[in-house]
Amino acid sequence: MTDCKYDVLGLGNAIVDVIAQADDDFLQREGLGKGSMALVDEARSAKLYGAMGSSIIISGGSAANTIVGVASFGGKSAFIGKVKSDDAGLAFTHDIRAVGVHFATTPAVTGPATARCLVMVTPDGERTMNTFVGACQNLTVDDVDKSLVEASAIVYLEGYLWDPPHAKEAFVKAALIAHAAGRKVALTLSDSFCVDRYRGEFLELIRNKTVDIVFANQHELKSLYQTADFDTAVAALREEDILGVVTKSAEGSLVVTRGATQAVGASPIEKLVDTTGAGDLFAAGFLFGYSRNLEHAECARLGALAAAEIIQHYGARPETGLLQLARDNGLI
Amino acid sequence: MTDCKYDVLGLGNAIVDVIAQADDDFLQREGLGKGSMALVDEARSAKLYGAMGSSIIISGGSAANTIVGVASFGGKSAFIGKVKSDDAGLAFTHDIRAVGVHFATTPAVTGPATARCLVMVTPDGERTMNTFVGACQNLTVDDVDKSLVEASAIVYLEGYLWDPPHAKEAFVKAALIAHAAGRKVALTLSDSFCVDRYRGEFLELIRNKTVDIVFANQHELKSLYQTADFDTAVAALREEDILGVVTKSAEGSLVVTRGATQAVGASPIEKLVDTTGAGDLFAAGFLFGYSRNLEHAECARLGALAAAEIIQHYGARPETGLLQLARDNGLI
Numbered sequence: 001m002t003d004c005k006y007d008v009l010g011l012g013n014a015i016v017d018v019i020a021q022a023d024d025d026f027l028q029r030e031g032l033g034k035g036s037m038a039l040v041d042e043a044r045s046a047k048l049y050g051a052m053g054s055s056i057i058i059s060g061g062s063a064a065n066t067i068v069g070v071a072s073f074g075g076k077s078a079f080i081g082k083v084k085s086d087d088a089g090l091a092f093t094h095d096i097r098a099v100g101v102h103f104a105t106t107p108a109v110t111g112p113a114t115a116r117c118l119v120m121v122t123p124d125g126e127r128t129m130n131t132f133v134g135a136c137q138n139l140t141v142d143d144v145d146k147s148l149v150e151a152s153a154i155v156y157l158e159g160y161l162w163d164p165p166h167a168k169e170a171f172v173k174a175a176l177i178a179h180a181a182g183r184k185v186a187l188t189l190s191d192s193f194c195v196d197r198y199r200g201e202f203l204e205l206i207r208n209k210t211v212d213i214v215f216a217n218q219h220e221l222k223s224l225y226q227t228a229d230f231d232t233a234v235a236a237l238r239e240e241d242i243l244g245v246v247t248k249s250a251e252g253s254l255v256v257t258r259g260a261t262q263a264v265g266a267s268p269i270e271k272l273v274d275t276t277g278a279g280d281l282f283a284a285g286f287l288f289g290y291s292r293n294l295e296h297a298e299c300a301r302l303g304a305l306a307a308a309e310i311i312q313h314y315g316a317r318p319e320t321g322l323l324q325l326a327r328d329n330g331l332i
Numbered sequence: 333m334t335d336c337k338y339d340v341l342g343l344g345n346a347i348v349d350v351i352a353q354a355d356d357d358f359l360q361r362e363g364l365g366k367g368s369m370a371l372v373d374e375a376r377s378a379k380l381y382g383a384m385g386s387s388i389i390i391s392g393g394s395a396a397n398t399i400v401g402v403a404s405f406g407g408k409s410a411f412i413g414k415v416k417s418d419d420a421g422l423a424f425t426h427d428i429r430a431v432g433v434h435f436a437t438t439p440a441v442t443g444p445a446t447a448r449c450l451v452m453v454t455p456d457g458e459r460t461m462n463t464f465v466g467a468c469q470n471l472t473v474d475d476v477d478k479s480l481v482e483a484s485a486i487v488y489l490e491g492y493l494w495d496p497p498h499a500k501e502a503f504v505k506a507a508l509i510a511h512a513a514g515r516k517v518a519l520t521l522s523d524s525f526c527v528d529r530y531r532g533e534f535l536e537l538i539r540n541k542t543v544d545i546v547f548a549n550q551h552e553l554k555s556l557y558q559t560a561d562f563d564t565a566v567a568a569l570r571e572e573d574i575l576g577v578v579t580k581s582a583e584g585s586l587v588v589t590r591g592a593t594q595a596v597g598a599s600p601i602e603k604l605v606d607t608t609g610a611g612d613l614f615a616a617g618f619l620f621g622y623s624r625n626l627e628h629a630e631c632a633r634l635g636a637l638a639a640a641e642i643i644q645h646y647g648a649r650p651e652t653g654l655l656q657l658a659r660d661n662g663l664i
Contacts (some may be wrong), residue, residue, distance in 0.1 A: 020430075021651070049426065050426070052426075052430065053430045053431070054391070054400070054426075054427040054428075054430040054431050054649055055423075055426070055427060055430075056388055056389065056390045056647060057388065057389035057390070057423065058388045058389070059386070068386070086419070087418070087419040087420065088419065091387075091389065094381065094382070094384075094386075094387070095386040095387060096386075098352075098384065098385045098386040098387075099385070099386050313645070313646075314645075314651075315388060317386055319353070319646075
């Protein structure tokens with residue numbers, strides 16, 4: 001898969017994260033479901049920001065985090081997503097380009113501000129997110145550069161793209177172009193509530209072979225198959241006959257195919273600080289390994305390593321070069 | 333000193349830090365003096381930002397960091413500094429108020445943007461800073477609220493205030509009001525190059541008793557007395573007959589009075605990440621202890637504890653509540 005100009009192209013919401021510590025009382029007082037991602041409008045976002053503690057601002061966005069992770073492993077990567085030409089949009093653009101990611105989506109000059117995600121991190125390291133999708137509402141099929149998709153070995157799409165009005169059309173267009181060019185298409189289910197909102201469509205994407213690889217955590221997988229029993233959900237995923245990658249937090253991950261289910265352990269950590277981006281960076285490691293034609297279990301080990309790095313500090317962008325980290329751990 | 337409404341009032345440049353990792357080659361290529369703070373104009377700031385790596389944005393400003401640290405110890409604190417009413421200014425205002433600091437300086441609505449400091453952190457944890465002072469240029473004597481100064485047990489002033497054109501007048505006004513009301517005035521020398529720029533004026537502030545307490549690190553103290561020999565500089569400081577507090581990085585600190593020089597060790601750390609704010613947070617701990625009438629050595633121990641917290645993560649605002657940390661370490 002190395003004859004392509006890019007190893008992985010991500011398509012997702014371009015978001016800046018505003019991260020603050022919060023306690024459980026705060027979540028309760030503000031009516032926030034712990035561990036979830038809720039959509040909010042600009043007014044609610046501003047009100048919640050006013051109530052939040054002192055914060056740090058770091059570029060985010062689920063697929064964008066993954067793409068930055070791929071670049072940190074030394075992979076060639078690109079991103080499509082919509083910011084506005086405001087301060088946050090400039091920061092997002094700077095940060096993703098600074099790590100060598102190709103990012104050339106035209107920013108919006110009018111309309112809502114660059115998307116921001118208010119991330120509240122509780123003392124247990126869990127993150128609770130409230131997202132104002134802002135300028136992401138302006139992502140359309142016109143932003144999907146055909147030649148860029150064709151030049152990418154894997155196209156990685158986030159389920160969150162179903163939230164803005166037109167981004168799902170961009171998603172489908174990118175997937176069709178990729179398959180026509182013989183490329184692979186991967187999907188992350190993003191969030192269990194997101195699965196709740198678009199369950200039928202996500203199942204359709206899997207069953208009509210729009211996607212070849214699906215990433216999910218336990219909650220998302222159970223939501224997808226509307227079961228409280230994880231094993232039942234895994235069994236259902238096996239029946240789909242695609243490559244399924246299921247993360248289980250501290251319990252590691254499962255690589256699920258029709259033929260087999262392989263379990264891979266999590267990487268050890270010293271101290272859990274902030275789980276934001278754990279799934280995104282797991283996907284980064286997995287996809288990087290996949291682009292290098294590594295065994296699935298090896299891909300999952302790279303994913304676990306990247307996830308372990310990201311949860312030991314605030315924010316969902318790596319603070320340590322993942323290529324060196326992988327070498328130091330004897331994984332590549 | 334607890335009959336005042338505020339324990340410590342800070343007056344300083346209101347700055348947002350943009351922090352990125354960088355290697356020594358980068359500093360050399362950009363002609364940056366490692367460990368220093370250089371002033372840059374908006375164009376140079378933008379150019380350097382473009383060359384920097386992926387960054388995180390955290391409220392900063394030397395005296396502002398100190399004041400936030402005092403609040404984190406449970407002290408009552410206030411801040412005077414000038415932002416513009418732009419995104420960065422709103423973030424600065426949010427962050428300092430979110431930790432309970434009184435901050436009511438009127439933001440500028442026209443003129444240059446909120447000040448930003450580009451902080452490059454090398455693998456050894458050292459930080460190199462380039463500051464565009466922006467809206468801080470608009471801080472004047474009119475921003476010094478007489479009743480606020482009178483209501484504060486200690487007024488803490490940063491040497492960096494000598495850089496914008498009119499802030500030094502605000503500095504002197506605040507000091508005079510404070511002394512007339514029987515309050516204490518503290519000064520940090522800020523940076524050895526800052527001392528180089530304003531040596532005569534800083535010595536004058538010390539010798540004409542405009543300030544009662546002076547904070548300096550080794551480099552700043554040697555610069556103040558234009559000597560390469562630290563002991564000579566300390567001896568000169570003793571002659572000034574004020575309370576001198578000299579930080580020596582990993583070697584701890586000295587409390588210098590005419591009568592005695594007391595050495596206090598540094599607090600142990602697990603891993604040095606980013607030295608940004610070490611001096612600011614040392615001052616926070618010291619001043620908090622001083623406001624509680626603790627012995628000088630105890631004040632220095634609180635300073636060392638706060639400095640140790642801040643250098644183990646990126647940014648100069650505490651990630652851990654300092655009051656609890658001090659209790660956990662048996663210091664209060």
